[in-house]
Amino acid sequence: MPADLDALCQSLATEATPASVAHGLVVVEVPTAGVLDMVRTLKDAHGFDMLLDVTAVDWLPREPRFDVVWHFWSTTGHVRVRVRTRVPEGDPAVVSLTSLYGSAAFMERECHEMYGIRFAGNADLRPILLYEGFVGHPLRKDYPKDREQPLVPYLTP
Amino acid sequence: MKLPPLASLPNPVKSAFAPSAEGGPVIVNIGPSHPATHGTVQIIAELDGERVLRTDVHCGYLHRGFEKECEAHTWHNLIPYVDRLNYVSALINDFAYCDGVERLLGIEITPRCRYLRTLLSEYSRIVDHLTCIAAGLMELGAMTAFLYLVMIRDYMYEHLADLTGARVTYTYGRIGGLARDLPDGWLARLAEILDQYEVFVGRVHGLVDRNRIFIDRMRNVGVLSTADAIHYAYTGPILRSTGAPRDLRRDTPYLAYAELDFDVPVGIKGDNYDRYYVRMREMDESVHMIRQLMDMLPAGPINVADHRCTFPDKALVYTEIESLINHFKLVMDGPAVPAGDVYVAHESPNGELGFYLVSAGGGVPWKVHCRAPSFVHMGGVHRMLDGYQLADVVPTFGSVNMIGGECDR
Numbered sequence: 033m034p035a036d037l038d039a040l041c042q043s044l045a046t047e048a049t050p051a052s053v054a055h056g057l058v059v060v061e062v063p064t065a066g067v068l069d070m071v072r073t074l075k076d077a078h079g080f081d082m083l084l085d086v087t088a089v090d091w092l093p094r095e096p097r098f099d100v101v102w103h104f105w106s107t108t109g110h111v112r113v114r115v116r117t118r119v120p121e122g123d124p125a126v127v128s129l130t131s132l133y134g135s136a137a138f139m140e141r142e143c144h145e146m147y148g149i150r151f152a153g154n155a156d157l158r159p160i161l162l163y164e165g166f167v168g169h170p171l172r173k174d175y176p177k178d179r180e181q182p183l184v185p186y187l188t189p
Numbered sequence: 190m191k192l193p194p195l196a197s198l199p200n201p202v203k204s205a206f207a208p209s210a211e212g213g214p215v216i217v218n219i220g221p222s223h224p225a226t227h228g229t230v231q232i233i234a235e236l237d238g239e240r241v242l243r244t245d246v247h248c249g250y251l252h253r254g255f256e257k258e259c260e261a262h263t264w265h266n267l268i269p270y271v272d273r274l275n276y277v278s279a280l281i282n283d284f285a286y287c288d289g290v291e292r293l294l295g296i297e298i299t300p301r302c303r304y305l306r307t308l309l310s311e312y313s314r315i316v317d318h319l320t321c322i323a324a325g326l327m328e329l330g331a332m333t334a335f336l337y338l339v340m341i342r343d344y345m346y347e348h349l350a351d352l353t354g355a356r357v358t359y360t361y362g363r364i365g366g367l368a369r370d371l372p373d374g375w376l377a378r379l380a381e382i383l384d385q386y387e388v389f390v391g392r393v394h395g396l397v398d399r400n401r402i403f404i405d406r407m408r409n410v411g412v413l414s415t416a417d418a419i420h421y422a423y424t425g426p427i428l429r430s431t432g433a434p435r436d437l438r439r440d441t442p443y444l445a446y447a448e449l450d451f452d453v454p455v456g457i458k459g460d461n462y463d464r465y466y467v468r469m470r471e472m473d474e475s476v477h478m479i480r481q482l483m484d485m486l487p488a489g490p491i492n493v494a495d496h497r498c499t500f501p502d503k504a505l506v507y508t509e510i511e512s513l514i515n516h517f518k519l520v521m522d523g524p525a526v527p528a529g530d531v532y533v534a535h536e537s538p539n540g541e542l543g544f545y546l547v548s549a550g551g552g553v554p555w556k557v558h559c560r561a562p563s564f565v566h567m568g569g570v571h572r573m574l575d576g577y578q579l580a581d582v583v584p585t586f587g588s589v590n591m592i593g594g595e596c597d598r
Binding site for chain 1: 200203249252256417420433530533545556565597598
């Protein structure tokens with residue numbers, strides 16, 4: 033369905049939201065303030081009824097440092113779209129999509145603990161794969177892979 | 190050094206709700222290590238008598254930093270790690286991951302590899318569904334059906350060990366191909382196993398399908414509507430059990446699925462019984478596909494001739510300087526994957542298994558993110574548990590087939 037992808041790409045692309053087709057899906061770059069509007073358009077006008085995935089990419093030392101990446105799927109159109117926005121290290125906040133998609137809640141929890149991205153509007157950002165009291169965000173590039181945070185102190189003989 | 194008293198240690202989990210001072214509902218903590226939890230998962234349930242009012246599901250007990258570890262190894266070296274995501278159908282993880290890297294490299298795999306990967310994906314799907322159904326039946330006390338199914342599964346494990354050298358975690362996919370070709374007689378044994386599969390699955394149908402106890406425990410329990418399933422991003426057999434014929438093998442054909450004849454079985458109301466039956470029917474479809482693929486399998490090489498990712502022949506490495514350097518660079522630096530990002534999704538036995546790969550150029554990935562169906566499914570599993578009996582938690586959770594390896598990564 034390359035024709036569908038091109039048509040979708042053209043209808044989403046504006047000056048503020050450049051869109052392109054890459055590796056079989058449409059990629060839209062959105063300013064952080066415009067994420068919710070773009071996702072509403074995708075859901076209501078283009079039938080993207082499933083939020084597949086939420087994650088982030090740490091581009092240290094680039095500024096703004098993080099990409100937050102969402103993948104959507106249309107169960108009727110069989111097309112995927114990727115929405116990407118850039119957030120700075122000082123204020124890594126984006127809007128939560130829990131008002132539109134139930135699946136956002138869990139995936140935003142994971143993204144929050146792994147990268148420290150704040151999802152404004154998600155009231156439940158408790159750790160999910162990590163535990164209460166874990167310090168830092170392990171998938172950030174400046175978190176050393178071998179740092180230890182034992183929850184129970186080590187016993188030394 | 191003495192351990193501090195247990196009460197002074199921090200609690201790793203903060204529950205979403207707590208018992209109230211003036212009595213009321215009871216809070217029961219199920220898991221993380223409990224015979225009733227199908228995998229290491231913790232369910233905090235608020236109960237009124239035996240009825241579950243609400244649940245708070247916690248996972249992460251098998252978290253081992255998969256994505257962090259991936260950023261420190263070459264693209265090739267990750268293959269054993271992706272095996273251990275869904276360790277019941279490891280081959281599908283291998284192939285989905287390799288497919289992603291191949292797309293970044295712009296490689297088209299050879300026809301024999303494409304058909305073999307399709308065949309082995311379907312074989313893995315049968316193994317995964319057999320495990321899920323067998324464990325679910327055993328939890329309801331159906332020991333005979335469990336043994337029938339696990340016996341067939343063990344034939345398949347042994348058979349896959351003949352091909353790959355391992356029973357569970359195969360490390361069989363390679364970027365641009367496969368580890369090795371089929372040994373002699375492998376397809377003949379496959380045909381035998383599929384015939385035995387039909388005999389024993391037929392017996393399980395006879396034992397279970399119209400069994401009064403089974404129907405009472407499974408029908409109208411853990412009901413999920415199609416709208417809820419899509420809202421919570423359920424994919425795979427769970428979404429299909431609600432009646433929505435959504436299957437990536439049909440919707441976005443990859444590998445050789447466009448050339449195969451198969452049905453997409455769906456349920457009628459999305460309860461435990463439908464999830465059981467959809468999986469049973471999907472295994473039959475997989476057998477049908479494997480039989481077609483055995484006839485279609487072309488001869489030819491299994492690895493692409495591309496020096497960026499395929500290891501040179503060992504005899505050449507010992508005799509020829511270019512091959513020696515090529516081998517050395519592939520081991521030390523890894524395959525040079527161009528910068529870019531790709532999202533690739535395969536229909537795994539649990540649903541959409543996605544890999545979001547980001548390359549900054551070079552032999553080591555910048556980021557490997559796995560969109561694991563089990564993890565996403567855990568976000569909506571309370572919709573299937575709330576409102577039913579405490580005893581229903583066991584079969585419902587079993588029918589979701591949460592796999593700790595891919596859920597917790």
